[in-house]
Amino acid sequence: MLHRAAREELEGLPLEVAPRLLGGRLRTVVDGEPVTLRITEAEAYHGQGTGLVPDPGSHARMGRTARNATMWGEPGHLYVYLSHGIHSCVNVVSGPDGVAGGVLLRAGEVVEGRDAAASRSGRTGRDLARGPGRFGQVSGLRHPHHDGIDAVTAAEWAGAHAELWLDDPLSDIASGPRVGVAGAAGTDAFPWRFWIPGDPTVSAFRWGRGAAAASMLD
Structure with a gap:
C-alpha cells in the first residue's frame, strides 16, 4: 500500500534502501505544477566509511565536501x-x-502531470524520465536550488515541494552493474543497480570508461 515515507524507513544503507524504492513515487510541485514519478530504476552509492566495501564510484568516496554535503x-x-x-x-x-549515502533515481514512469513533464523535457512517450538526467528534468528539481529539499516533511524549499512515497516491496527485482560508472565501480563487483524487469522506462545498460576491461579481470 502506498504511504508517505518515514525517516526511519530510509535509515538503512543505500544498498538496502535502493530496491525498496522501486515502485514508490516521487511527487514534486515546482512552479505550481505537480509531477509524480513511479520509480522503476535506482542505484546505490556509499560514501567514505559507509558499509563493508569502499565504493570508488561515489561522490563522497573521499569524504565530505561542499558538493556532497547533503x-x-x-x-x-x-x-x-x-x-x-x-x-x-x-x-x-x-x-x-x-553517514554518507545516496540512492540515484535513474528512471521512472510519469503517473501524474504528463503535460508539465512533456513541457519541461520537450519530449513525449514512455522515455520522458528514462535515465537520471531526464528523471531530474521532468521532476523540475534543479541544482543548486533544490539540493537538500526534504522529501519526508515536504516542506517548501526554494519554491518547491517534494514528497517520497513507498509501496509494498516488490517480489521481482533485477540487479546488476551500475550504468556508465568508470572502472571497477561499474563492474559486477558492484551490482548496485536495481530495476523492475521488463519495465519500458528502465534505461539501457552501458559500460563506463574502463569498466568493461576491469570486469574481464575480475
Missing part, C-alpha cells in the same frame, strides 16, 4: 547534483545522519 545529512532529503554541467540528477539520501 549526502552526509539525515535520510529523506534529496541530493540534487549537476551532471556534465547540464543535467540535475536526484538522489534520495539514506543511512544514519552523519
Whole structure:
C-alpha cells in the first residue's frame, strides 16, 4: 500500500534502501505544477566509511565536501547534483545522519502531470524520465536550488515541494552493474543497480570508461 515515507524507513544503507524504492513515487510541485514519478530504476552509492566495501564510484568516496554535503545529512532529503554541467540528477539520501549515502533515481514512469513533464523535457512517450538526467528534468528539481529539499516533511524549499512515497516491496527485482560508472565501480563487483524487469522506462545498460576491461579481470 502506498504511504508517505518515514525517516526511519530510509535509515538503512543505500544498498538496502535502493530496491525498496522501486515502485514508490516521487511527487514534486515546482512552479505550481505537480509531477509524480513511479520509480522503476535506482542505484546505490556509499560514501567514505559507509558499509563493508569502499565504493570508488561515489561522490563522497573521499569524504565530505561542499558538493556532497547533503549526502552526509539525515535520510529523506534529496541530493540534487549537476551532471556534465547540464543535467540535475536526484538522489534520495539514506543511512544514519552523519553517514554518507545516496540512492540515484535513474528512471521512472510519469503517473501524474504528463503535460508539465512533456513541457519541461520537450519530449513525449514512455522515455520522458528514462535515465537520471531526464528523471531530474521532468521532476523540475534543479541544482543548486533544490539540493537538500526534504522529501519526508515536504516542506517548501526554494519554491518547491517534494514528497517520497513507498509501496509494498516488490517480489521481482533485477540487479546488476551500475550504468556508465568508470572502472571497477561499474563492474559486477558492484551490482548496485536495481530495476523492475521488463519495465519500458528502465534505461539501457552501458559500460563506463574502463569498466568493461576491469570486469574481464575480475
